[in-house]
Amino acid sequence: xxxxxxxxxxxxxxxxxxxxxxxxxxxxxxxxxxxxxxxxxxxxxxxxxxxxxxxxxxxxxxxxxxxxxxxxxxxxxxxxxxxxxxxxxxxxxxxxxxxxxxxxxxxxxxxxxxxxxxxxxxxxxxxxxxxxxxxxxxxxxxxxxxxxxxxxxxxxxxxxxxxxxxxxxxxxxxxxxxxxxxxxxxxxxxxxxxxxxxxxxxxxxxxxxxxxxxxxxxxxxxxxxxxxxxxxxxxxxxxxxxxxxxxxxxxxxxx
Amino acid sequence: xxxxxxxxxxxxxxxxxxxxxxxxxxxxxxxxxxxxxxxxxxxxxxxxxxxxxxxxxxxxxxxxxxxxxxxxxxxxxxxxxxxxxxxxxxxxxxxxxxxxxxxxxxxxxxxxxxxxxxxxxxxxxxxxxxxxxxxxxxxxxxxxxxxxxxxxxxxxxxxxxxxxxxxxxxxxxxxxxxxxxxxxxxxxxxxxxxxxxxxxxxxxxxxxxxxxxxxxxxxxxxxxxxxxxxxxxxxxxxxxxxxxxxxxxxxxxxxxxxxxxxxxxxxxxxxxxxxxxxxxxxxxxxxxxxxxxxxxxxxxxxxxxxxxxxxxxxxxxxxxxxxxxxxxxxxxxxxxxxxxxxxxxxxxxxxxxxxxxxxxxxxxxxxxxxxxxxxxxx
Numbered sequence: 001x002x003x004x005x006x007x008x009x010x011x012x013x014x015x016x017x018x019x020x021x022x023x024x025x026x027x028x029x030x031x032x033x034x035x036x037x038x039x040x041x042x043x044x045x046x047x048x049x050x051x052x053x054x055x056x057x058x059x060x061x062x063x064x065x066x067x068x069x070x071x072x073x074x075x076x077x078x079x080x081x082x083x084x085x086x087x088x089x090x091x092x093x094x095x096x097x098x099x100x101x102x103x104x105x106x107x108x109x110x111x112x113x114x115x116x117x118x119x120x121x122x123x124x125x126x127x128x129x130x131x132x133x134x135x136x137x138x139x140x141x142x143x144x145x146x147x148x149x150x151x152x153x154x155x156x157x158x159x160x161x162x163x164x165x166x167x168x169x170x171x172x173x174x175x176x177x178x179x180x181x182x183x184x185x186x187x188x189x190x191x192x193x194x195x196x197x198x199x200x201x202x203x204x205x206x207x208x209x210x211x212x213x214x215x216x217x218x219x220x221x222x223x224x225x226x227x228x229x230x231x232x233x234x235x236x237x238x239x240x241x242x243x244x245x246x247x248x249x250x251x252x253x254x255x
Numbered sequence: 256x257x258x259x260x261x262x263x264x265x266x267x268x269x270x271x272x273x274x275x276x277x278x279x280x281x282x283x284x285x286x287x288x289x290x291x292x293x294x295x296x297x298x299x300x301x302x303x304x305x306x307x308x309x310x311x312x313x314x315x316x317x318x319x320x321x322x323x324x325x326x327x328x329x330x331x332x333x334x335x336x337x338x339x340x341x342x343x344x345x346x347x348x349x350x351x352x353x354x355x356x357x358x359x360x361x362x363x364x365x366x367x368x369x370x371x372x373x374x375x376x377x378x379x380x381x382x383x384x385x386x387x388x389x390x391x392x393x394x395x396x397x398x399x400x401x402x403x404x405x406x407x408x409x410x411x412x413x414x415x416x417x418x419x420x421x422x423x424x425x426x427x428x429x430x431x432x433x434x435x436x437x438x439x440x441x442x443x444x445x446x447x448x449x450x451x452x453x454x455x456x457x458x459x460x461x462x463x464x465x466x467x468x469x470x471x472x473x474x475x476x477x478x479x480x481x482x483x484x485x486x487x488x489x490x491x492x493x494x495x496x497x498x499x500x501x502x503x504x505x506x507x508x509x510x511x512x513x514x515x516x517x518x519x520x521x522x523x524x525x526x527x528x529x530x531x532x533x534x535x536x537x538x539x540x541x542x543x544x545x546x547x548x549x550x551x552x553x554x555x556x557x558x559x560x561x562x563x564x565x566x567x568x569x570x571x572x573x574x575x576x577x578x579x580x581x582x583x584x585x586x587x588x589x590x591x592x593x594x595x596x597x598x599x600x601x602x603x604x605x606x607x608x609x610x611x612x613x614x615x616x617x618x619x620x621x622x623x624x625x626x627x628x629x630x631x632x633x
Contacts, residue, residue: 027494052491053506061395063376069353070375072432073360080299081435089436090494090620093350094378094395099494099621106491108503111621112403113395116378127392127407134410136487152376159372 002132003181004125004243006215007044008169025104030087034064034145034168035100041170042101042141047178049253056109056137058128059098060120060144062208067149068092101143109137118204119233120144121169122211122241126187128173142171144209162205169212176253182219185228186242197230197242204233211241218243261412262479262632263576264420265468267333269326270560270570271307271461275333279560280577283585284604288447288559290459296354296431297361304443307461307561308429314354318370321352324383326464327426331385334466335422339388342468343421345408346390347400349565349619350430351378357431384424395565398528399487401425401465402568402617402625406485408469419471426464427564434460440495442532449589450529450555451536451599458530461561465569467576479632480576483612484515490622496534497618501542504624508546508614511626515612519546522628523611524584524600526571528618529555530562535618540595552607554600558588568617568625575613575629582609609633 020028023036038059069092076084090096095113102111110131115123121144128140145168156163172178200218204210214231228244266276271289273279290305314322327346335342355374359367373379381390392411396403401423408421437443437460444457469482488503488510497504512519527539543553556574563570578584583604593599607613612630 053488056489061378061393066356066375069356069432070360072436073357076300076432076435077297077357077360078299081302081439084435084439086436086440086495089440090397092353092432092436093397093620095349095397095400095619095621096494099397099623102489102491102621103494108489108491110403110487111396111489111491111623114393116381116393123392130407130410130414134414155372155375158367159369159376161373161376 002129002173002175002184003178004171004173004184005045005178005181006169006171006212006219007041008212008216025100027087030085031091031100032064032068032096033149034147035097037166037168038097038143038145039101039104041168042105042143045170045172046105046141050139052106052108054109054138055107056128056131056140057098057102057107057111058124058140058142059113060124060208061094061113061115062120062146063152064097064145064147065092065094067147067151070151097145118207118210120208122231125171125173125241129184129187132173132175138175140173142173144169144212146207146209167209169209183244184241185244197228199230199232202231202233215243260472260481260483261409261469262472262481263467264470265334265336266573266576267330267466268463268570268573269309269329270463271309272559276573283556283559284583286586286588288588290561293434296357302438303445304434304438305445305459306429306434307459309462316355316358318368319374319379320383321355322428323348323352323426324380326428327380327384327424330426330464330466331422331424334468339385342388343411343418344385344388344390345392345404345421345423346381346384347394347404347425347565348380349397349400349427350433351380353430353432396619396623397621398564398567398619399617399623399625400565402627403487405467405572405627406487406625409482409485412469412471420468422466422468423569424464424466425566425569427462427566429460429462433564444531447589448531448558449591450531450557450587451540451553451594451597452589452591453594454591455531455533455536458532458557459561461563463560463563463566465566465573467569467572480579481630481632483628483630484511485625485627486510486514487623487625492622495620497538497622499538501538503622504538504616504618505542505545507624508542508616508626511614511628515628517612517628521612522551522614523608524552524613526575526613526615527553527555528616530557536594540597543597544595550598552584552598552600552605554584555587556585571615571617572627575615578607579609579613579629579631582607
């Protein structure tokens, strides 16, 4: 059992330059912008007393790296390879957002990118929980982010997808007690063993952020929840989470 | 130790040396290489670098189906003998089908089929890796991608009573962007990749797919190779360079050995990441000398296979398994002066003490390190 809390933000338009100027990510202009806005949510939740060797970062897989990869390819095509900036090279990888955030917050347990579709955020939470249970970390910051970069917007229009917006959500999972957190009681695909739950179907229109809205709504609810809730997907039930808001029985962090 | 030892029950590979794992292994023992000059995708790309590619690979990007998915499917079929039902598949890649982006950049945008645009928004490999077994887990962590996928599979097998076997497949096709990036970073050799040698001057970007199937011990045969431990860490430092001292790499190796229930004296060889770059090999050599000051046989297959990116770790694991089965470590390419007095297996294969474990290491961009421990079941 781990505790879970979430924060999310919908970044305002025109804030890219401001965000780049304010971020503590090194060489931020050469990094995926998703890392810059992802870090803002991570910083909101990151405890001061966390041990770097026991802190991991898991990012819900998506297309965060595509704008950087596109511009890298375009630059090579129009200017020639000699004019490519080596600093921009690592940002073209799908793992770049996780690497960038992990380096900035000194997460030395792991930095991972998990999943590829609308289930990615829930899968990232599930994987992170398993890694805490298997003692690979005490705390994991799980990030889901979507970018409205022009390249992604054009791609979405050409592919007849809904247009992306600039959104980010971060879940902090911990083996320790966290203030204002709920408990993650169960996860995975063994739905028949989950006991009596109220089911909430995840709205999959949010791409890799799917599930964030439902978790936030549950956690910000004022009514006392008598029963746990189960988050699942409408079209399949391969993965899901069971959350419960009650007094936690987890360990207090030392120091 | 893992709650229940897991045995390696299948292996598959497609590499520049062979269309399957047995052919690849034979050529590794012979010390063969297969490098060629990189062919530019567009006229302005006048690069003089070497690459290691799979012969006759189908590189056509058919809507959203590309070379990496084809290679991965082939390796997975070999490892599982096509028996994919009730099999949990874990898949991984470093850069996915990144040449789709290059295609779109070079082509007339308006003429591009919508499938290609979809492919840059939703990773296309998982849908194509195997029609019969869509991966239940998909991970990107640069060149440690395959290693993390295996670590996930091992842990899920240990935790899930109803799960008896899992296959891990990692694949990457030659990436135009990768070739450009490594060349600009000064990490590519123009001659020969010579890991851990003083005259080394870089890596060769490669491609390929490797798959490994692991099963619970009820399925094991005498003489099976077991995966007894795996662990990970992250430097959380430079985006591309490893920590020169290798403190986090050391932590991942020690943790994997501890999780295996062994100690350093029970390890008989290391299959190293060994890229042939100055930074990586110095960092690894530092760690090996600290952990085994009396020396330990070390080998790397990057000089033969090139750097297969997301598949590199699984190739190392296949080498570890086959070395334990055969009692022979394949040689590292090159015959130069070895750095830091490392006990590098060079020139010809070397006999292995099969009573001891093998540690296979892997590191990647972003600072991830993953280590796994293999042992012959005696």
